[in-house]
Amino acid sequence: MAYLLLLVGFVLLIKGADLFVDGSSNIARLLRVPPILIGLTIVAFGTSSPEATVSIIAAMEGSSDVSLGNVIGSNIFNLTLVVGIAAIIFPLKVENETIRKEIPFTLLAGGALLVVINDIFLQDHSNNLITRSDGLIFLLFLSVFMYYVIEVALKSRQDSQTEAIPDEIKWGKNIGLTILGLAGIVFGGELVVSNGTEIAYAVGMSETLVGLTIIAIGTSLPELVTSITAALKKQSDIALGNIVGSNIFNILFVLGASSVITPLSVSSKVGIDVVIMLLLTILLLVFSRTNFRVGKREGSVLAIFYVIYLVYIILRN
Template sequence: MILNIIYIIAGVALVLWGADILTEGASSLARRMRVPEIVIGLTIVAAGTSAPEFFVSLVSALKGTPDLAVGNVLGSNIFNTMLIVGVSAMVAPMSIAKTTVIKDIPFAVCASFVLFILCMDDFSSIGLSGNRISRIDGLILLSGFAVFMGYTLKTAKISKSQETPNVSKDEKVWKAIAFLCIGLACLVFGSDVFVGSATELASSLGISDGVIGLTVVAGGTSLPELATSVVAARKGRSAIAIGNVIGSNVFNLFGILGATAVICPMQINGITMIDMSVLLFSILFVWFFSFTKYTLARWEGAVLTVSFFVYLGWLIYNI
């Protein structure tokens, strides 16, 4: 058991470091190719911060532990929406742009609702056990992701200064490509070690893969979002904090689960209706709070944070 815990920590560290290296290399390469910074942020950086979730979910599905894959994504989104937004708002009240409330958050709500419907193959039962996320479901999710990215890029206003980003002389193409390769290798290897150890630990303790995915795995893969959002909120850059969470949530549900399902259809066994409901209502709460003067106050952040720990306590109680 102790060895598995050490492997889990090592796997998380390797995945997070790999994601950081991958993002840095991709951003450097994009600048060398004269890609606008706004495009870098919306695509490469967003993909980089969600890379841990993608590789952990994909490896989990391929290894025959789909509950770990689905639980990872659901848990990451709940972690993002309740704990990260909550803690960030408590650190510093976050002002939210009107366009974010009207455009971005509704996309995250829509993504959660679409997944909820796709997981309900059998409407005669209120449970999710035995339902599947098929390849067709995966294509539907990927279509939603394509619509989100297309609309976001189309409506993004790129300034002239962003159209020709500055390129440092130290940014070599070979160095960027090397970072990409190293980051990718760390993600693949780290995800494999992490998933294998988490699965063995769950089996030894009699805990389901779904619960492990919703807690340990989700928390580990959401560390980049937590660090980014809290630091951004503390520096008064609340747009980055809330944008990071919303973008990551949409990417996780539409992009990661969609791609994973297309590659390897998943059957749901350990994820409950409570988990799916918490996912949906957590983003609805953030949306509701955002309408109050377009600001997330400290007390609203506290409500989200406390709600997360109540949910976490419920998961632990039902182990």
């Protein structure tokens, strides 16, 4: 039964992502804002819903390792395999604002996470902890990012008031498509995670390894499917905006909300994973500066890095 539900989950993910990309890209046209801003907000928040659900539930149940590992593992998966596969399918165009502001903001969020999880090293505490006050700081950072996105959106809207919108693009239809697609993504992601985890335990995988691989990959499937679908539709702005936005939401919203609910204890091993995440973000920034796009070659390198990371955590655990 678990295998059948896993298959149903994949079908819902794929069809949901297809509807979600169509609906959200048309909403961007109706709002007269660049598609990347929709990718950074509506699409990113929507595809981060599984991470938020899993991490918040894990925090409430006292499983802080699952909550933190899910976010970091998902972000690494997004930076490597999601960007990599999407770029291999169709080279991702990178806007100047993404290079100058959005990817650096992702680095800022990752750097802030590295600081708050190093209490033992920085403050001579007995253990590392993401406290409620740390979580509130993350949520404040998120509000600054949202202010920036809204300001850019309003400016872009003023600059594109003359663009003609085809009559067949209607508000009601596209809002409906976006909501329906999001429901498919979230429900499909939940089926994939729960049944994939059940299958993994049945074949003898350890709980730690399941958390770092199955749960992290499973909750990132919406980003993967949405970005691949956007790449196939040549909506590269949405593909890259989805990934950058999801990583920002994962750190600032998911960990912020989780730690406000209950402080999260941090394993000493996690620091290495956060450093790897930061290095991969820098690598994406470097790749983005080459002709303002991430091409097939860069995508292949990023995908290979994920395979190397996967082997590393399997051997480490």
